[in-house]
Structures are given as C-alpha cells and as structure tokens.
Amino acid sequence: MTMLLDQPKNCQPWTAHSARIVDIRPEVPGVATYDLVLDDPQVASAYRFRPGQFNMLYLPGFGESAISISSDPARHDVLSHTVRVAGNVTQALAKQKVGDRIAVRGPFGSDWPVNACRGHDIVLACGGIGLAPLRPAIYHILNHREDYGRVIVLYGARTPGDLLYTAEFSAWREKKLEVEVSVDVGTPDWKGHIGVVPVLFYRLRLQPERTSVMSCGPEIMMRFVVFEALARKVRPENIYVSLERNMSCGMGFCGHCQMGPYFVCKDGPVFNFRQVEPYFHLEDL
Amino acid sequence: MFVNKAPIKSYLSVGKSQLQSLIDGLHKLGYQTIGPRIVDGAIVYGELNAISDLPVGYVDWQDGGKYRLEPSDEAGHFDYVVGPDSLKKFLFPARETLLQSIRVDGTWNMATPDPAPHPLAVFGVRSCDLHALAIQDKVFLGGPYVDPGYQSRRNALFVVAVNCRRAAATCFCHSMKTGPAVEGGFDLALTELADRFVVQVGSTRGAEVMTNIEWTACTLQDIDDARSISKTLRDQMRTRAHNAETQRESELPRERHLDTTDIHDLLLDNLEHPRWSQVANRCLACANCTIVCPTCFCSSVSEVSDLSGDNVRRERAWDSCFTAEHSYMNTGTVRKTTASRYRQWLTHKLATWTDQFGTSGCVGCGRCITWCPVGIDLTEEVAAIRGDES
Ligand SMILES: Cc1cc2nc3c(=O)[nH]c(=O)nc-3n(C[C@H](O)[C@H](O)[C@H](O)COP(=O)(O)OP(=O)(O)OC[C@H]3O[C@@H](n4cnc5c(N)ncnc54)[C@H](O)[C@@H]3O)c2cc1C
Ligand code: SF4
Ligand code: SF4
Numbered sequence: 001m002t003m004l005l006d007q008p009k010n011c012q013p014w015t016a017h018s019a020r021i022v023d024i025r026p027e028v029p030g031v032a033t034y035d036l037v038l039d040d041p042q043v044a045s046a047y048r049f050r051p052g053q054f055n056m057l058y059l060p061g062f063g064e065s066a067i068s069i070s071s072d073p074a075r076h077d078v079l080s081h082t083v084r085v086a087g088n089v090t091q092a093l094a095k096q097k098v099g100d101r102i103a104v105r106g107p108f109g110s111d112w113p114v115n116a117c118r119g120h121d122i123v124l125a126c127g128g129i130g131l132a133p134l135r136p137a138i139y140h141i142l143n144h145r146e147d148y149g150r151v152i153v154l155y156g157a158r159t160p161g162d163l164l165y166t167a168e169f170s171a172w173r174e175k176k177l178e179v180e181v182s183v184d185v186g187t188p189d190w191k192g193h194i195g196v197v198p199v200l201f202y203r204l205r206l207q208p209e210r211t212s213v214m215s216c217g218p219e220i221m222m223r224f225v226v227f228e229a230l231a232r233k234v235r236p237e238n239i240y241v242s243l244e245r246n247m248s249c250g251m252g253f254c255g256h257c258q259m260g261p262y263f264v265c266k267d268g269p270v271f272n273f274r275q276v277e278p279y280f281h282l283e284d285l
Numbered sequence: 286m287f288v289n290k291a292p293i294k295s296y297l298s299v300g301k302s303q304l305q306s307l308i309d310g311l312h313k314l315g316y317q318t319i320g321p322r323i324v325d326g327a328i329v330y331g332e333l334n335a336i337s338d339l340p341v342g343y344v345d346w347q348d349g350g351k352y353r354l355e356p357s358d359e360a361g362h363f364d365y366v367v368g369p370d371s372l373k374k375f376l377f378p379a380r381e382t383l384l385q386s387i388r389v390d391g392t393w394n395m396a397t398p399d400p401a402p403h404p405l406a407v408f409g410v411r412s413c414d415l416h417a418l419a420i421q422d423k424v425f426l427g428g429p430y431v432d433p434g435y436q437s438r439r440n441a442l443f444v445v446a447v448n449c450r451r452a453a454a455t456c457f458c459h460s461m462k463t464g465p466a467v468e469g470g471f472d473l474a475l476t477e478l479a480d481r482f483v484v485q486v487g488s489t490r491g492a493e494v495m496t497n498i499e500w501t502a503c504t505l506q507d508i509d510d511a512r513s514i515s516k517t518l519r520d521q522m523r524t525r526a527h528n529a530e531t532q533r534e535s536e537l538p539r540e541r542h543l544d545t546t547d548i549h550d551l552l553l554d555n556l557e558h559p560r561w562s563q564v565a566n567r568c569l570a571c572a573n574c575t576i577v578c579p580t581c582f583c584s585s586v587s588e589v590s591d592l593s594g595d596n597v598r599r600e601r602a603w604d605s606c607f608t609a610e611h612s613y614m615n616t617g618t619v620r621k622t623t624a625s626r627y628r629q630w631l632t633h634k635l636a637t638w639t640d641q642f643g644t645s646g647c648v649g650c651g652r653c654i655t656w657c658p659v660g661i662d663l664t665e666e667v668a669a670i671r672g673d674e675s
Contacts, residue, residue, distance in 0.1 A: 255583030261640030
C-alpha cells in the first residue's frame with residue numbers, strides 16, 4: 001500500500017506563483033479587472049485554462065480568494081480577473097497598483113462545455129459579476145463563431161451603472177451575439193428592460209431541442225433561469241450552472257465547498273443541471 | 286528456534302517482555318515511538334519509550350457523552366479501545382504551515398516548507414483506525430492533487446496494530462465492516478495471548494524491524510488462538526442487533542450497531558426529515574464530534590504575518606462543518622442552522638462520502654458518540670430516520 005503513496009503527482013499544490021499586475025481597469029463601482037502576468041516564465045508559458053475555470057488569488061498577509069478568469073483562453077500573454085470588492089482579500093486587492101505583485105494558484109475547476117455545445121444555439125444567462133466567468137466562453141464562441149447557432153447573452157445587473165463590459169457589447173453584437181440587458185432599478189435615461197434576468201426568456205423564441213443554457217449569477221437567479229429554460233422545453237442535460245461556495249484550497253482538501261456529493265472546487269464550479277437537480281432547491285444544503 | 290528473517294504475512298510468537306525490544310529496535314532505526322498513555326483520565330497517544338508506560342491492566346467504559354477508565358484484573362496491555370486521539374493528529378496535524386512567503390524588493394518568494402518529518406512508529410492502532418487511515422489516504426493522496434505534508438508524514442509512519450479483545454458499547458466496527466480483526470495496512474499487528482503476543486508481519490519494513498527481536502515461528506495452534514480472539518469478539522458484536530430488546534430494558538450502555546442497508550439513499554432521500562431539527566435542538570454545534578473523528582478532514586487556512594508584513598505564513602488548522610464560518614460567503618452563509626450542519630455532517634459521513642471517495646466516511650469507532658457533550662449518537666439518528674427506533 002505504501003507503493004501507491006510514492007507516486008509523484010502535482011507535488012507542490014500549495015505553492016502560489018508570483019504575478020505582476022500589468023493593468024487595472026475599473027469597470028463599475030466596486031469592480032475592477034486586473035491583468036496579471038506570472039513572473040516565472042516557465043510557469044507562465046505552461047499555464048493554460050479553460051472557460052469557466054478559476055484561480056486562487058493570494059495576497060500574502062490577507063489571504064486567498066477564488067476568482068474566475070475573465071480573459072480570452074486563447075490569449076497566453078495575460079490573465080484577467082474581474083473582482084468585486086467584498087471583504088478582506090478583495091479590499092486589499094483593490095489597494096494594489098499597476099506593477100505590484102500578488103500570487104496565483106490555479107487554474108482550478110470544471111469548465112463551460114463550449115466543445116460539447118458546438119452546433120447548438122446557446123443562451124448565456126448571467127447576473128452581476130456572473131458575466132465575468134462567462135466572458136472566456138463568449139470569447140471562445142466569438143473566435144469560433146461558425147461552430148455555433150444563435151448565441152444569446154441575457155445579462156442583468158442592479159442598475160445600469162452596474163453593468164460590466166458594456167464597451168464590448170457592440171463588438172459582440174457585430175459578430176451576431178444577441179445581447180439582451182435588464183436592470184432591477186432603472187435611471188431616467190435607461191431605455192432597456194427593467195426586471196430580473198429570467199424574465200428576458202419571455203421574448204426569446206428558442207428551438208429548445210438544439211439549445212444549451214449556461215448560467216452564472218446569484219443562486220436564486222439561476223433557479224429561475226433553470227425554471228424558465230425547462231418551461232421552454234430545453235433539455236435538462238443541456239443546462240449548465242456555475243456555483244459559488246466558500247473555499248480554502250481549490251483541491252477538495254478543505255471541505256468547505258461541499259454541496260451534496262460534490263466539491264464545488266473540483267467537481268464544479270460548472271455543473272450540468274442533471275448533477276445538481278436533486279439538491280438545487282434545498283435550503284441550507 | 287531463532288530465525289532472523291521473517292517473511293511478510295508470517296505469524297511470529299514473541300514473549301511479552303520482548304515488546305520492549307520492539308520499541309528499542311524501532312529507536313535504533315530512527316523512529317520516534319508513540320503509544321497509548323493515560324492523560325487526564327483518558328487514553329491518548331503520547332511518547333512511549335517503555336512498555337511499562339502502557340496502560341496495562343486498564344479497561345475503558347464508554348457511552349454517549351461518557352468515558353471512564355478502570356483497572357481490571359483480566360486486562361492485558363491493550364484492553365481499552367480507542368480514546369479521543371487517533372492517527373489523524375500525526376498525519377494531518379491540527380495546525381501546520383502550508384506556504385512560507387518572503388518579500389524581497391517587492392517580489393514574493395513563496396515555497397511550501399519541507400519539514401522532512403521524523404519517522405514515527407505508533408503502537409496500539411485498532412482495525413477501525415487503520416480503515417480511517419486508508420480513508421484519509423484517499424482524501425489527501427488519492428485525488429488529482431497530493432497534499433505534500435500528509436504524504437511525507439505518511440511515508441514516515443510505521444504502524445504497530447493491535448487486535449481488539451474487547452469492544453466498548455460505542456464501538457460498531459462490525460456494522461461498518463472495519464473490524465474488529467485487523468486485516469491489512471499495518472507493518473506489524475499484535476494479538477495478545479495469555480503468555481505472549483502473536484505478531485503478524487504486514488510489510489517489508491515490519492519484517493526488517495523483527496530482525497532485531499527474538500521470536501519463534503507460530504504453531505498453527507497459536508495462529509488459531511490469535512484468530513479466534515477476533516472471531517469471538519466479532520460474533521459477540523454481531524448479536525447486538527438481535528439483543529436490542531433486552532438491551533433497552535437493561536441499565537447497561539446500549540451496545541451500538543448500525544443498519545447500513547441502502548444507507549446512502551436512505552439519508553439522501555430524507556434530506557427534509559423532521560429528525561434533523563429534532564437533533565439540532567440538542568446539538569450544541571461544539572464541533573467535538575468532527576475533531577475526534579479519525580476521518581474528518583475539514584480545515585481552514587489563515588495568514589500569520591510578522592510586523593513588517595514581509596514574512597508571511599499560511600497556516601492550515603482543523604475546522605468543522607458545525608461552525609457558521611465554514612460555509613460563510615459574503616452573499617450569505619449557506620448552512621445557517623444547526624439542523625443543516627448536523628445534516629451535512631451525518632450525510633457526508635454515511636452517504637456522500639461514498640460518492641466522493643468510494644467508501645463510507647465512518648469506521649464505527651464510536652468516538653463522536655463518547656465525546657459528544659450531550660451524547661448525540663449517530664446510530665440512533667440513522668435508526669430514527671429509518672423509522673425503526675431501537
Ligand atoms: C469558483 C468561484 C469563482 C469566483 N469568481 C469570482 C470573480 O470572478 N469575481 C469576484 O469578484 N468574485 C468571485 N468569487 C467570489 C469571491 O471568491 C469572494 O467574493 C471572495 O473570496 C471574498 O473574499 P474577501 O476576503 O474579500 O471577503 P470576506 O467577506 O472577508 O471573506 C472571507 C472569506 O470567506 C470566503 N468567502 C466570502 N465570500 C465568498 C464568496 N462569495 N464565494 C466564495 N468564498 C467566499 C472566502 O474564503 C474569504 O476568504 C468567486 C467565488 C468562487 C467560489
Ligand atoms: S463518524 Fe463517529 S463513529 Fe464514525 S468514524 Fe467518525 S467518530 Fe468514529
Ligand atoms: S453532535 Fe455533539 S459533538 Fe457534534 S457538534 Fe453537536 S453537540 Fe457537539
């Protein structure tokens with residue numbers, strides 16, 4: 001039995017890699033995108049991620065946070081992370097300047113099924129910061145536009161001023177992404193929808209048998225997205241959600257991110273709805 | 286007959302006084318030796334340099350929220366069972382440094398410390414705890430990532446197992462198929478007979494250690510005697526399920542057993558059972574059960590920094606699913622109620638652990654029953670959910 005123990009695997013999974021902040025782009029109040037370059041050229045050149053995966057960003061003295069990678073997976077020069085200031089770690093990150101160094105462990109977790117969904121129409125339904133983990137999937141789709149049918153982004157935020165990446169929407173629309181935006185609370189000059197994301201489904205004419213749905217946002221929003229998608233006869237196995245849980249490691253050691261039989265860090269964060277169906281509706285699980 | 290080289294799987298007969306030379310032999314090979322000791326009225330693992338330091342002649346009495354040690358004329362070297370300690374604290378220490386970061390000229394140098402652990406030989410490990418060890422191996426070594434600290438300590442561990450001759454009322458290894466007979470995963474396994482020990486050799490390292498010790502080959506009768514100790518105990522434990530009726534009327538602690546039939550589906554089909562809030566009315570959410578459990582592995586990581594902020598350690602410490610922080614997110618704590626935390630713990634132990642690691646997370650050691658201040662008993666909770674309260 002000790003033979004099994006001596007096999008070399010990833011031997012230093014706790015070692016974080018120093019990275020330089022090469023750009024900081026304020027997005028909306030409380031949210032900025034940080035572009036990182038890993039310092040060790042060997043680590044940097046070996047680094048690859050898939051859409052939907054996340055890194056553990058480490059600020060020594062403050063701690064680690066799970067943050068999705070929000071850049072184009074085909075780009076190997078920088079890694080972007082779009083971060084909302086929440087507490088200890090994210091506040092410390094917000095105080096960093098271009099040129100400062102933080103550290104990265106990753107990438108971790110499962111990914112959006114951009115390959116399995118080829119040939120499908122795709123609905124990307126997200127709320128708030130939930131657009132960040134979907135943006136790499138959007139970039140992938142834009143890079144391989146001919147592989148997909150209709151692609152619809154349903155995006156909601158609290159107010160028009162909280163909408164992320166609005167400067168990119170026209171480029172997305174040019175490549176025939178349908179971008180439908182809604183806010184909870186409008187402003188006098190807001191001409192778009194008002195209401196929650198699931199309501200945006202009402203006007204879509206989907207071909208459910210060839211439609212996949214990918215959703216990321218508050219769990220309550222995703223429950224309604226799933227409800228609306230199922231009501232429109234989208235197959236449950238074609239619906240994907242990205243879950244969020246407290247996590248201290250990203251590797252299934254710390255136990256915090258459990259959800260029923262899953263470790264959200266390594267079995268997720270992206271789940272097929274079929275996987276989480278028995279647990280999704282349960283309070284406090 | 287004195288033969289130096291003992292083959293793996295062989296059974297050797299060793300005089301009781303020779304146990305000291307086993308300790309000495311391990312010292313010679315560089316091992317620190319650990320064994321059961323009495324501290325504050327309970328059996329815990331401590332330094333063991335002399336066989337006379339073992340709690341020879343003691344037995345333990347355990348029940349929900351109760352633990353007592355007593356001298357007994359019939360008791361030998363190892364006739365108490367498990368105390369609050371297990372191997373867990375040696376391989377997955379309650380606190381350990383995961384990463385050391387030093388800032389020089391604005392750049393962080395980061396490395397995982399490699400403490401090159403001291404080789405450790407632990408005496409008196411029971412079958413349930415060997416199964417717990419195998420389970421923690423799956424958690425820390427069996428996935429896509431390997432925990433380096435656990436791995437190096439694990440490789441430096443030498444296990445001297447013991448076959449139990451009696452069980453506590455809280456033991457239910459027979460239900461979990463984790464005992465009482467030691468079946469593998471040890472370097473040496475001891476069975477105490479009236480006048481000597483039968484030593485089973487479980488590994489090359491075990492065989493090596495035996496070259497320093499005087500032994501004779503066991504006769505078939507010796508082997509039979511040793512085996513029948515485990516078999517008798519097992520048969521005795523197996524009658525518990527049928528004696529439930531008489532048990533209920535007696536004053537003695539209820540002898541535990543757990544019906545594991547379809548337990549995975551039983552629990553997951555009953556996530557909204559009223560029993561969860563009933564047990565939560567008693568549960569203090571103190572986390573004792575998770576701390577004493579030999580398989581529980583939850584932890585949290587925190588930062589320890591010097592004043593300059595240029596020297597930072599990341600420290601991992603045991604945590605528990607019974608705390609609110611365990612599932613805290615700034616968008617809301619997931620498990621807000623004690624009911625949801627007890628449900629998480631029990632369903633993880635007995636159901637979802639199987640999905641995750643292909644084995645139950647419970648080895649039936651009974652520690653969580655004994656060390657629960659209010660005597661909450663997982664076998665009772667499962668029986669209540671099954672609806673056949675026993
Ligand atoms: C897979 C995944 C991807 C994520 N991607 C992003 C992203 O792209 N952008 C972004 O802004 N945020 C993201 N988050 C949320 C982000 O991890 C938390 O907001 C962050 O950890 C808060 O840390 P803090 O120290 O600033 O806050 P505090 O409130 O001080 O948090 C203390 C600790 O609680 C835990 N915690 C608190 N809130 C959360 C939370 N919402 N999710 C998980 N753990 C939490 C963390 O362990 C944190 O260290 C993601 C979370 C997960 C699980
Ligand atoms: S759950 Fe209780 S009986 Fe089972 S292994 Fe853990 S402490 Fe022992
Ligand atoms: S079950 Fe008992 S030991 Fe466990 S948290 Fe509740 S009161 Fe504490």
